[in-house]
Amino acid sequence: MRAYAFLLLFLAQALAFPRLGLHEGYTRLVFDLSPSATYQIAQTPDTLTLRFSGVAAAASDTDVGSPQVASYQVVPGANGATVFVRLKPNVEVKTSLLTDADRRRLVVDVLSVAPVPAPKPAVAATVPRPRPQPIVVVLDPGHGGVDPGAVGFVVEKEVTLDLALRVRSLLQARGLEVILTRGRDTHLSPDKATDLGMRAEMAHSKRNLFVSIHVNSAPNVAQGIETYYFGHTIDPSLLAQVIRENGGGELGQRLTREAQSVAERLVRDLIAQSNLRFSRLLAQQVQGALLEATGAVDRGVRQAPFYVLRNARIPAILVEVGFANHPVEGRRLQTSEYRQALAEGLARGILRFLSNGGALAPALP
Numbered sequence: 001m002r003a004y005a006f007l008l009l010f011l012a013q014a015l016a017f018p019r020l021g022l023h024e025g026y027t028r029l030v031f032d033l034s035p036s037a038t039y040q041i042a043q044t045p046d047t048l049t050l051r052f053s054g055v056a057a058a059a060s061d062t063d064v065g066s067p068q069v070a071s072y073q074v075v076p077g078a079n080g081a082t083v084f085v086r087l088k089p090n091v092e093v094k095t096s097l098l099t100d101a102d103r104r105r106l107v108v109d110v111l112s113v114a115p116v117p118a119p120k121p122a123v124a125a126t127v128p129r130p131r132p133q134p135i136v137v138v139l140d141p142g143h144g145g146v147d148p149g150a151v152g153f154v155v156e157k158e159v160t161l162d163l164a165l166r167v168r169s170l171l172q173a174r175g176l177e178v179i180l181t182r183g184r185d186t187h188l189s190p191d192k193a194t195d196l197g198m199r200a201e202m203a204h205s206k207r208n209l210f211v212s213i214h215v216n217s218a219p220n221v222a223q224g225i226e227t228y229y230f231g232h233t234i235d236p237s238l239l240a241q242v243i244r245e246n247g248g249g250e251l252g253q254r255l256t257r258e259a260q261s262v263a264e265r266l267v268r269d270l271i272a273q274s275n276l277r278f279s280r281l282l283a284q285q286v287q288g289a290l291l292e293a294t295g296a297v298d299r300g301v302r303q304a305p306f307y308v309l310r311n312a313r314i315p316a317i318l319v320e321v322g323f324a325n326h327p328v329e330g331r332r333l334q335t336s337e338y339r340q341a342l343a344e345g346l347a348r349g350i351l352r353f354l355s356n357g358g359a360l361a362p363a364l365p
């Protein structure tokens, strides 16, 4: 019986795509390939994307949680599969193709490297624009009124408002000025595009930073926290989520296309890129502080074309604090204790950003 179980385990490992190995200082992903299989690799700071042709792989979404890799996702396609590897900060990727007899293996090692220093005031010093005093934080509780957002064990619009009110208290106690896009259960406009546009306009240059708060939902049993800053994505699973947050259906698709084309334009805009670097720093600080405060699963810092972030003139992020429909996390989100932990994490992340150069982040004109 034990031998049988061992054999099953061996087979499961042998058939896994990729095979995963956790080592001191690095995480290894091994992809077994047929002689005819081909692949392409692309990398952004947060995601390594591998496109395979001529392989058969089952869909999966796997939390790794190593110091180098948050998770990986396998998305089967017509004649192959795409694998998205979510990288943690401060890693380097090395790949090698090993061939012996009729075996081919693509070995991807994700190694820890020394942290890149955070953007220092030196970046801001090139733009001699003093920032307003006191510091003004804009908090955007997602959805509201006619739009409940995600519904599961909790209703998204209720959780986001409660969290924003808690974070406001914590930040006001530290001397910051806080503006909410909504302070009660209301929409800003019954038309979702107008509603998101009005929220986005509050991220203007007289303020210091913008945090949009959301609760996630997923058809599978995903859980954990993820933080976004604005940018382009080709990740299909991410786009489905972005379309939902951008209003869903036809409207969500249209607003997502608009936001994607803004993101493509920003790639060549150096001033916008400088603001995005501060947004990324804000996202990293908030994500780190939220994980410390809650012990939740780390789904990483990513870029995506959220409509509400597209015109921000100041560092701006969107936080998904957990999954409304996850049987454990959804129920945790019901409790006052967990919401307070989330609020403290959000507030701490914002304060850390401000004290790490974020208070000097220049606003776009």
Ligand SMILES: [Zn+2]
Binding pocket: 142, 143, 149, 150, 156, 213, 214, 215, 245
């Ligand atoms: Zn939402």
